[in-house]
Amino acid sequence: MTQTRTRLERGRAALGPALTLVHTGSAPTRAVLTAELGVTRATAGAVAAELELLGLIRVDTRPTVAAGAQGRPSHRLTVDPDGPVVLAAQVHADGFRAALVGLGGSLVATTPGCMTVPADPAHVLGLVVAAGADLLKSTGRVCLGAGLAVPSAVAEPEGTALNPLHLAWPAGAPVREVFAEQVRAHGVTGPGGTPVASFVGNDVNVAALAEHRHGAGRGAQHLLVVATGHRGVGGALVLDGRLHTGSSGLALEVGHLTVNPEGGRPCHCGSRGCLDVEVDPLAFLEAAGRVPGPEVSLLDQSAALLREEYDDPSVRVAAETLVDRLGLGLAGLVNVLNPDRIALGGLHRRLFEADPERLRAVVADRSLWGRSGSVPILACGLDHNSLVGAAELAWQPVLDDPLGALSV
Structure with missing residues (x-):
């Protein structure tokens, strides 16, 4: 009875870690699940079956065998697309x-x-x-x-x-x-x-958490995310798989790094030339000489401008100006945080995709770690992260x- 109870308790304790592995795509098969959990095949099979019974995952007990593959194929594990x-x-x-x-x-x-x-x-x-x-x-x-x-x-x-x-x-x-x-x-x-x-x-x-689990940050140990959505600039850091929010949730207010002290726009924080007001959609539209309209969001207007009018000299110069200022901010963050990956979201993602080498060069030139070994810079991989x-x-x-x- 004691052994049976212990086995059941061990199996229940493994349900959460097992679901997390499937949820993040880290255990696509029962064989991988067994290895990641450090349990027997029988325990991994029981855990997968319980999660399937709960309506959270699906277990494919008859997976196809790739041409030239050796041995019996392992059961495939996926989240239940019709689940909660x-x-x-x-x-x-x-x-x-x-x-x-x-x-x-x-x-x-x-x-x-x-x-x-x-x-x-x-x-x-x-x-x-x-x-x-x-x-x-x-x-x-x-x-x-x-x-x-x-x-x-x-x-x-x-x-x-x-x-x-x-x-x-x-x-x-x-x-x-x-x-x-x-x-x-x-x-x-x-x-x-x-x-x-x-x-x-x-x-x-929360966007950084999503990117680390499902997007461009998967596999990173120290992931830095910097993004601008509709207004302003934000940043986040995932350390060893956990979101770093500081002592009370206020860490990584990167929008208030100064990147344009001479003649920069006044910022809400009381300073001038912060990322928050120098590298967001409104700053881009104004730098390109465009008057923002009320019809669609500033982010959508900026994205459309980059997509449809990038060959316009005023748009290209505005994009290069924002890329240079973003690069200065990222270089400072690299010096302080030493991340092993940077993911950019919102308008920053689109600016990076328009001229990736320019941004990488600014970061490498202005950061110690960038000079000794480049920090990978990627576009965020999720829509609506x-x-x-x-x-x-x-x-x-x-x-x-x-x-x-x-x-x-």
Whole structure:
């Protein structure tokens, strides 16, 4: 009896690590799962079967054999495409977006909303949760949690937005509390009929988490992500697989590195020439001599300009100016943090893709580590990575204890 109980306890303890391995694509087969968990084939098989019974993964017991392959093929493991989802939400300077995200970072459904975000967080959070609730109703999927990404440093564990600079929200807005209230008000419930748990994070922080698990940062030990979305610039660092948020959630406010001290734009922080105001979509449009329009977001306007008018001398010069300033900021971060990979998101991703060698040269020339050995710079690999990252916050309790999360 004791041996049987011990075996069952060991198997349950392995459910979370096993699901995490499948979720991140790190265990595509049962053989790899066995090796990664350090258990017997029988235990790995039982764990995979339990996760399949829970509706979280699928086990292909009859995989095809590649031509020339030796030995019996191992069972293939994938997340269940029809399994449960979490509600992911993002609020940005030009509106919001809601999505349903499955395991593996897969976007099941998504819907945007464009608006001027009002000063009351409850207004836009009510709209984004309502949009997510409609997606849940139309798809009929089971929801296990809700995650929100916001363009502000988020204090931990309170979940307050400390500096929503590009929103009209007051500093210290209790965003997690308001988000949870809206989740309850719109009837977003889990398998037991109780409101799902709600989580909030900074948009670039959670984007970095998503990129590390599912995108350009997979396999990196120390991943630095720098991105500009609709307004401003953010950064995040993943160390040894864990998001580094500092003592209270405020680490990596990279937008306030000075890159243009002489004649730079005034910044919200009180300084001048910061990344936040020198290398974001508004700065690019103004440098290119374009007047921003209200029809679509600043990010979409900037992306279209790069895509459609890059041969225009004014656009090319503006892009080169922003690339040089971004390179200066990245060089300083490389000197301080010594990452083994840099991933760029939002407009930075598109600027990098337009002239990758120019940016790499600036970083290498202006950083000690860049000179001794280049730090790989990549474009972020996920569309809507902040949404996927918000979903990661909501998935984490399930990854920690799948059986407990689904038994509530």
